[in-house]
Structures are given as C-alpha cells and as structure tokens.
Amino acid sequence: MSLTRRVSIYNLVAAAILILPLLVVIGVSVNPGQYSVFPPDGFSLRWFSNAFGNHQFLDALRLSLEIALGATAISLALAVPASLSLVRWRFRGRSLVRVLAIGPLAVPEILLGLGLLIFFTNALPLGAGTVPIVLGHALVGTPIALQVLTANLTQIDGVLEEAAQTLGAPPITAFTKVTLPLMVPGMVGAGLLSFIFSFDNVNISLFLTTPGESTLPVQMYSYLNYRSDPTVAAMSTALVLFGLVFFVVANRVGALRFMASGGGR
Amino acid sequence: MTNQLSRRALLGGSAAAAAGVLLSACGSGGSSSGGSTDKVTASEWGGVWDKALNGIAPAFKAQSGITVVNAVDDENGLVKVQQNPTLYDLAWLTADKAAQGLAEGALQPIDTGKVTGYADIYPNLTSSLTTGGKVAGIPVSWGVIGILYRTDLVPFEITSWKDLWRPELKGAIGIQAMPALGAAMTLLTAAKTFGTGLNDVAAGWKAMAALKPNVQYQYSVSSDPINKLADGSLPVAISFADFGLPLASKKVKVVVPADGAPWSPQVACIPKRAGNAAGAYKFVNYLLDPTNQVTWVKATAVAPANSKTQLPSDVSAKLTETQSVADNIWKVDWLTVGKNLNSWAQQWQQTLS
Amino acid sequence: MLGLPLVLYAAVLFLVPLAIVIRASLSDPNVFGISGLTWVNYSNFLTHAYYWQVLLRTLLIAVVSVAATALLAVPYAYGLARRPALRQLQLLALFAPLLVNQVVRIFGLQILINSVNRGLGGLGLPKLPLTYNIAAVVLGELIFLFPYMAVSVFASLSRLDVTVEEAAATLGAPRRAIVWHVILPACRPGIAAGSVLTFASASGAYLVPQMMGGGKVTTVPVLIYNDVTQGGTFGSGAAAAVILMLVVIPAMLYSSTRAAR
Numbered sequence: 001m002s003l004t005r006r007v008s009i010y011n012l013v014a015a016a017i018l019i020l021p022l023l024v025v026i027g028v029s030v031n032p033g034q035y036s037v038f039p040p041d042g043f044s045l046r047w048f049s050n051a052f053g054n055h056q057f058l059d060a061l062r063l064s065l066e067i068a069l070g071a072t073a074i075s076l077a078l079a080v081p082a083s084l085s086l087v088r089w090r091f092r093g094r095s096l097v098r099v100l101a102i103g104p105l106a107v108p109e110i111l112l113g114l115g116l117l118i119f120f121t122n123a124l125p126l127g128a129g130t131v132p133i134v135l136g137h138a139l140v141g142t143p144i145a146l147q148v149l150t151a152n153l154t155q156i157d158g159v160l161e162e163a164a165q166t167l168g169a170p171p172i173t174a175f176t177k178v179t180l181p182l183m184v185p186g187m188v189g190a191g192l193l194s195f196i197f198s199f200d201n202v203n204i205s206l207f208l209t210t211p212g213e214s215t216l217p218v219q220m221y222s223y224l225n226y227r228s229d230p231t232v233a234a235m236s237t238a239l240v241l242f243g244l245v246f247f248v249v250a251n252r253v254g255a256l257r258f259m260a261s262g263g264g265r
Numbered sequence: 266m267t268n269q270l271s272r273r274a275l276l277g278g279s280a281a282a283a284a285g286v287l288l289s290a291c292g293s294g295g296s297s298s299g300g301s302t303d304k305v306t307a308s309e310w311g312g313v314w315d316k317a318l319n320g321i322a323p324a325f326k327a328q329s330g331i332t333v334v335n336a337v338d339d340e341n342g343l344v345k346v347q348q349n350p351t352l353y354d355l356a357w358l359t360a361d362k363a364a365q366g367l368a369e370g371a372l373q374p375i376d377t378g379k380v381t382g383y384a385d386i387y388p389n390l391t392s393s394l395t396t397g398g399k400v401a402g403i404p405v406s407w408g409v410i411g412i413l414y415r416t417d418l419v420p421f422e423i424t425s426w427k428d429l430w431r432p433e434l435k436g437a438i439g440i441q442a443m444p445a446l447g448a449a450m451t452l453l454t455a456a457k458t459f460g461t462g463l464n465d466v467a468a469g470w471k472a473m474a475a476l477k478p479n480v481q482y483q484y485s486v487s488s489d490p491i492n493k494l495a496d497g498s499l500p501v502a503i504s505f506a507d508f509g510l511p512l513a514s515k516k517v518k519v520v521v522p523a524d525g526a527p528w529s530p531q532v533a534c535i536p537k538r539a540g541n542a543a544g545a546y547k548f549v550n551y552l553l554d555p556t557n558q559v560t561w562v563k564a565t566a567v568a569p570a571n572s573k574t575q576l577p578s579d580v581s582a583k584l585t586e587t588q589s590v591a592d593n594i595w596k597v598d599w600l601t602v603g604k605n606l607n608s609w610a611q612q613w614q615q616t617l618s
Numbered sequence: 619m620l621g622l623p624l625v626l627y628a629a630v631l632f633l634v635p636l637a638i639v640i641r642a643s644l645s646d647p648n649v650f651g652i653s654g655l656t657w658v659n660y661s662n663f664l665t666h667a668y669y670w671q672v673l674l675r676t677l678l679i680a681v682v683s684v685a686a687t688a689l690l691a692v693p694y695a696y697g698l699a700r701r702p703a704l705r706q707l708q709l710l711a712l713f714a715p716l717l718v719n720q721v722v723r724i725f726g727l728q729i730l731i732n733s734v735n736r737g738l739g740g741l742g743l744p745k746l747p748l749t750y751n752i753a754a755v756v757l758g759e760l761i762f763l764f765p766y767m768a769v770s771v772f773a774s775l776s777r778l779d780v781t782v783e784e785a786a787a788t789l790g791a792p793r794r795a796i797v798w799h800v801i802l803p804a805c806r807p808g809i810a811a812g813s814v815l816t817f818a819s820a821s822g823a824y825l826v827p828q829m830m831g832g833g834k835v836t837t838v839p840v841l842i843y844n845d846v847t848q849g850g851t852f853g854s855g856a857a858a859a860v861i862l863m864l865v866v867i868p869a870m871l872y873s874s875t876r877a878a879r
Binding site: 006007008010011012014015016018019020021022024025028036037038074077078079081082084085086091093094095096097098099100101102103104105106107108109110111112114115116118119123135136138139142144146147148149150151152154155182185186189190192193196199200202203217220221224232233235236237239240242243244247248251 | 619620621623624625627628629631632633634635636638639642690693694697698700701702703704706707708709710711712713714715716717718719720721722723725726727729730733761764765766769770771772773774775776804807808810811812814815818819821822824838839842843846847852855856859862863866867870871874875
Binding site: 033034035036037038054055056114117118121206207209210211212213214218219221222223224225226227228 | 312314316353487491496512
C-alpha cells in the first residue's frame with residue numbers, strides 16, 4: 001500500500017503549516033542578540049541558559065505542571081459522568097446541566113478571574129496556595145472536556161452495552177468492558193485540551209496567584225513586557241522538546257494507540 | 266466553609282446568596298497576614314522585576330532578618346490590594362496607580378521621615394508623587410520614554426516629538442495600545458506638543474487624530490516593537506528609551522528630545538492596612554542605598570532614583586537617563602492620569618482604531 | 619444522577635462569580651470598586667452605535683473564524699481517523715504548537731507573514747493583506763482554534779465505520795454523496811462540540827485580536843480588558859461582558875444541544 005493510501009496529502013500539508021510558526025520560534029530562540037528575529041543573526045544557546053538559570057521560571061514551571069494536572073483531574077472527574085448522563089439518559093434538568101456546563105466558557109476570562117478573586121478572598125482561608133487556581137482552571141477545563149467527551153460518546157452505540165447486558169453481563173461489567181474502552185480516545189483528547197488550557201492560562205491565573213506562587217505563563221507574559229530577548233522563545237522551544245519526548249514515550253508504551261486507532265478497527 | 270456556601274448558593278437560587286457573598290466581598294474582605302515583623306509580602310509585576318526582587322532578597326535578609334515574599338500580579342496589583350487589604354505589606358505600582366490608590370484610600374501616605382535619603386531622590390520624581398502634601402509612594406527607579414527609529418528606513422533625522430507628525434512617516438510608527446500607561450503618555454506628549462501643556466488633553470486628542478495616518482500599529486506587549494524594529498518591518502517606535510540601546514547594530518537610534526519627555530517610575534507603595542509597614546520601609550531604604558541601587562539597576566536596566574548613585578560606566582552605558590534628561594522630564598500629574606485612564610481608553614479606542 | 623458533581627461545582631464556582639460580574643455591571647462607572655446601583659453602563663453601551671459596531675465585529679470575527687476552522691479542521695480530523703499512518707506527526711502538529719507561549723506564537727506568526735511579504739515584495743508581487751486588520755485576526759484565531767476543532771471532530775470519528783463508506787462506494791455512490799450522507803453525519807457531533815469550544819474562545823479572546831489587529835480591531839473583550847485592568851472600576855467592562863454573554867450563550871447552547879443528540 002502506498003503512503004498516500006495511508007496518510008492524506010492534505011494532512012501532511014496542514015501539519016507542515018501548523019508546525020511552521022513553531023520552526024520560526026525555534027529559530028528565534030537561538031538568536032544571539034537581545035531581540036527576536038528570523039532567520040537568526042547567528043547561533044547562541046545563551047537564552048536557554050538564561051531561561052533555565054532563572055529559578056523563577058523553573059519554580060513556575062513545576063507549579064504550572066502541578067496545577068494543570070490537578071485541574072485536568074478535576075475536569076475529567078466531573079465531565080466523564082456528566083457526559084454519560086447527558087448522552088445516555090433523558091432526565092429533568094438536562095438543560096440545567098448544559099447551561100452550567102457552557103456558562104464558564106462564555107464569560108470573558110478576565111472577568112471570570114476577577115469574580116473568582118472576589119469570591120475566593122471571602123470563601124477560602126488565606127494561604128490556600130494553589131487551590132484557587134486549580135479550582136478556577138477546572139471551571140473552564142470541565143466544559144472543554146465535556147464537549148469533547150459528548151462528541152465522542154454520541155457516536156458510541158448504547159446498543160452494544162445493552163446487548164452485553166442482555167447476554168447476562170452485569171451493568172457495571174457491560175459498561176467497563178464495552179463502553180469505557182471506546183471512551184478512551186475522547187478522554188485522552190479531553191484531558192489533553194483541558195491540560196493545555198490550564199498550562200497556557202494567563203488571565204485567570206493573574207487574579208488568583210498568591211505570594212510566592214506564580215505560574216509559568218504569567219511569568220513569561222510579564223517577562224515579555226519588559227524584555228525583548230528570546231528567553232521566552234527558548235523556554236517555549238524547550239517545552240516543545242519536552243512535549244516531543246513525552247509523546248515518543250507515550251507512543252512507545254502504546255498510549256497513543258487509543259488516540260489514533262481510527263477507522264473502527 | 267465551602268459546603269456551607271454551596272448549600273446556600275443552591276438554596277437561594279444562587280443570585281440572592283451570591284449577593285450576600287458580594288456584600289461581604291465589597292466590604293473588608295481577606296484575613297490578616299498576622300503582621301509578622303520578619304516577613305514582607307509584596308505585590309509586583311513579575312518577569313524581570315520578579316527576578317530582580319528575588320535576587321536582592323537574600324542579601325536584605327542577611328542584613329535585616331526580614332524575608333521578602335513576592336506575588337506576581339502583573340498590572341493587577343492595585344485590584345489585588347483592594348480585594349486583599351491586609352495581605353500585602355508593600356505594593357509595587359506604576360505612578361498613576363500609586364496616586365490613585367492613595368486618593369481612593371487603598372494606600373497609606375508615605376512618612377518621608379522614615380525614608381533614608383528621601384531628599385537624594387531626583388526632585389522631579391518625588392514631586393510628581395506628592396499631592397496636597399501627601400506622598401503616594403517612593404520611586405526607587407525610573408525610565409524615560411523616547412523615540413526609537415531605524416536610520417536606514419527614516420529619510421530624515423528625528424530630533425523632536427513634533428517630527429513624528431511629519432507626512433514622511435505615514436504608516437511608520439508603532440505606539441503603545443491602551444490601557445497601558447505608555448498610551449496615556451503618548452496622549453500627553455501630543456497635548457504638550459500641540460497644545461498649551463500636558464493638561465491640554467483636548468488638543469492632545471486632536472493631535473492623536475492627526476497622528477493616526479502615521480501609526481502603523483499599536484503594540485500591547487512592550488517587547489513587540491523592539492522585535493519589529495530589529496526585523497525592519499517597523500521604522501519608528503515610541504517606547505522606553507533604554508529598550509532601543511541593544512539595537513544599535515540594527516541601525517536603531519534612540520532619541521530623548523531636548524524639549525523633555527514622558528517617563529514612568531517604579532513606585533513602592535504601602536497598603537493602608539499593611540501589617541508590617543516598618544519592614545516595607547526597611548526594604549525600600551535598602552533598595553535606595555546607593556550601593557544597592559547599582560545592583561538593582563544592573564538587574565532591571567532602569568535608571569536609579571537616588572541621584573547619589575555612582576554607576577560603573579558599563580552599567581550607565583545601557584541607560585539613556587542622563588542628568589540632563591532627569592532635569593527635563595515632564596511634570597506629569599499622575600492622579601489626573603490615573604483618574605482619567607478609563608475614559609481615555611474608551612476615547613482612544615474610538616479615535617485610533 | 620451522574621451530572622450532579624458538575625452541577626454542584628458549577629453552581630458554586632460559576633454562578634457566584636457570575637453574580638459578582640452582574641453586580642459589577644450595575645455599579646457606578648466613576649467610583650472606585652463595586653458600588654452604587656445604576657443602569658448607566660448598559661444604556662451607554664446600547665445607545666451608542668459605536669458599541670454596536672464593536673459587538674457586531676466581535677461576533678463576525680468569531681463566526682467567520684469558527685466556520686473557517688471547521689472547513690479546514692474537519693478534513694484533517696477525518697484524514698487522521700481514516701489514514702492514520704504517521705499518526706505521531708499528525709497528532710504532534712496539533713498539540714506541539716499549544717506548548718508555545720501564546721505571545722511568542724503570535725510573534726512567530728507575524729514574523730512568518732513579514733518574511734513571506736518580504737519575499738513577495740522582492741519578486742515584485744503584491745503583499746498578503748494580513749498585517750493589522752480583521753483578516754489577520756481571523757488567521758490568528760484559525761491557528762489557535764484549529765486543534766480544538768480537530769480534536770473534537772476526531773473524538774466523534776474514532777468510531778467511524780469504514781465498512782459503511784466502503785459499501786457505499788462499492789454500490790457505486792459518487793464520492794460527493796458519500797461525503798454528504800456518510801462522512802459528514804458522522805462528524806456532526808464533533809463539529810457541533812468543536813464549534814461551541816471555538817466560538818467561546820474566539821468571542822472571548824483578547825490577545826489575538828489585540829496583537830494580530832495591531833490595536834486597530836476593537837472587539838468586546840478589548841473593551842472589557844481596557845476597563846478592568848485600569849482604574850479600579852469595573853462597571854462598563856462588566857456590562858459589555860454581560861451583553862456579550864447574552865448573545866453568545868444561546869448560540870453555544872443551541873450548538874451543544876445538537877452535539878448531544
């Protein structure tokens with residue numbers, strides 16, 4: 001079978017276009033001067049050492065990863081059961097679930113952040129650390145996850161699960177053996193998108209950071225407001241490389257198989 | 266607590282209960298940091314400031330025993346102080362927000378007697394932060410705003426602010442977008458250049474409308490125009506002057522016109538209900554010390570506020586703020602700027618987009 | 619009821635901040651903090667043609683961005699599901715750009731456009747009209763939204779039954795009919811879900827319109843941002859947000875209902 005039968009030309013072109021700005025960023029990150037130009041004027045790794053010699057960036061990176069993992073866990077824990085109930089059952093209050101599951105997406109982030117700040121300063125004990133940020137990110141991460149999960153679940157035939165039950169499988173077994181495995185691609189996609197939403201968020205985080213704790217996007221955004229050197233481009237390049245390694249490892253252990261099983265096979 | 270709130274929110278159809286939360290939210294809010302004397306909690310802008318403040322903190326702790334803990338709030342410092350009045354002992358603010366914060370009662374007036382060497386700070390910096398005898402904050406450093414331009418892309422030598430209105434610069438200039446302070450400074454520059462003075466805002470708006478054809482774009486992130494000057498897509502930018510110095514190899518010239526210029530200081534302010542104001546004063550005094558000013562300037566690349574500071578030549582080479590520039594900066598009324606920024610932002614949007 | 623945890627969570631964490639925003643929208647725009655009780659923020663917005671223009675522009679950008687994204691991302695998702703060779707590369711192209719800081723991504727995109735324009739100029743060709751205008755904003759949105767749409771559609775296609783498609787082809791159905799009657803119906807829930815996500819993102823975005831538009835493309839979030847980050851008054855920004863939400867939420871709800879059907 002030729003390659004064109006196995007991969008669409010359109011996808012290769014689109015993938016190239018999506019990656020192109022990324023190559024520019026990588027090029028910019030090695031520019032020796034205190035500004036970002038492409039093609040770079042030379043080759044230097046000084047901005048990488050600046051990014052990683054910067055404790056604030058590294059601490060912020062660790063914190064951002066923790067927050068994103070926490071927010072993703074909450075998002076999935078709330079959205080997976082909610083998507084099942086929305087798709088599989090007709091019940092009173094379905095539209096209430098829908099409204100509540102969409103609302104947070106529709107409030108401009110900066111006001112959501114301000115509203116949460118006012119709420120949390122009164123509702124949570126001071127020194128709550130990263131809890132407010134995790135809760136705030138999950139508030140938007142949940143509807144993102146729910147949308148993807150619902151789209152996935154709608155295409156999974158409930159008849160299969162019923163058939164398993166008719167053949168004598170207990171409902172729980174029927175669900176875990178039949179439906180759950182089919183939900184994995186949706187869960188991976190939903191999880192990745194809510195993770196990235198949190199990992200990239202500036203506007204909500206800005207209102208909810210507490211003394212001594214700030215996230216990477218906030219640090220990078222502030223940095224860019226006072227420095228034109230490619231440190232943030234270098235940090236971004238490093239993150240992409242980390243992502244790449246993660247991807248390769250995930251692929252090795254078979255985690256991506258679910259993500260791209262495709263074609264119903 | 267959360268349980269109770271969720272039940273209340275659900276029972277009350279949410280809105281009514283939320284109104285209750287709101288009432289308390291708009292009242293005092295926040296709990297106390299305890300006012301411990303060995304810790305100063307500060308709100309700051311992040312990025313280079315975060316790095317510099319954290320870099321200087323260990324030496325300060327060794328000398329005073331006080332730990333400085335920073336909160337990265339970008340431009341939201343005043344909002345955070347408002348919502349959490351007892352959390353912060355120190356707030357780093359821009360001058361407009363300092364003046365406004367004092368006027369609105371979120372900050373306490375500075376007791377200049379507690380600031381060592383207050384008299385050594387450039388008088389133009391301190392006088393602008395004093396309204397009716399009350400001092401809004403202590404400027405620790407400052408930067409002047411200038412014109413950065415590519416000598417290979419601009420057909421004449423730019424020497425004054427008025428030059429920016431010349432027709433040769435059609436579509437050539439990058440200016441800062443609202444709601445940043447830099448945009449307001451551009452408006453004041455227009456007022457000063459074409460009107461009777463900094464306060465002639467009506468003339469300023471007319472001049473901004475006339476400048477519009479020359480504006481290529483408005484930047485919202487300060488490093489943006491620097492990169493575009495470097496790659497040649499932007500011939501002229503109004504920006505912090507110091508940002509242009511590393512671009513000498515890209516044929517970028519930095520001009521601070523002789524008729525003076527707008528500027529912006531880094532102002533240390535003390536929230537009204539600060540638990541450890543004494544510690545905050547100590548830290549500010551530490552930063553104002555001429556030796557420590559050099560460390561601060563090296564880390565931040567802004568000019569020292571203390572006129573007694575002796576900068577090594579390699580450090581001063583990275584700064585445009587000479588003595589004559591310091592003497593000529595405009596006497597900006599920061600309280601007026603702070604109070605009007607909101608309505609200016611709306612008019613700006615309608616005039617320039 | 620399995621949706622209960624989500625309902626409880628959102629009831630507290632969403633409705634309370636929402637109430638705060640609504641309360642702020644009724645506050646005196648000239649007084650520090652949230653105080654007073656007035657309709658002036660709404661009447662000011664609704665009686666000025668300027669603000670209506672901004673609202674319409676915001677919605678236009680969002681609708682065009684979502685449509686363009688769907689048009690380009692649906693074939694990508696389909697290609698990924700149907701021809702999964704090099705899937706690592708295909709997935710990487712979706713997710714890797716999301717790891718780059720947003721501001722830096724926009725820098726990269728603008729540098730790219732400038733380079734292309736320099737090249738075109740060198741060849742004596744007209745430049746791409748993609749600097750600091752609405753088209754540039756839509757392009758920026760497209761690049762930012764593409765992964766969200768593609769992942770949503772892909773999630774709904776992961777159970778795509780190839781046999782139906784093949785059977786239709788074997789029976790002599792023209793390609794167009796297969797696309798219309800087999801492939802697109804299978805994509806529909808994904809398109810609907812992706813539209814909800816991308817529409818919300820596009821109508822609420824600040825950085826992309828502000829940076830790609832070079833300050834010349836005013837949208838509702840730009841107005842909100844201008845108000846909230848300055849001066850400590852929130853009235854006009856909050857009112858603009860409430861008006862935007864009143865338009866955006868019903869549209870999203872409609873799309874979301876279709877997704878779950």
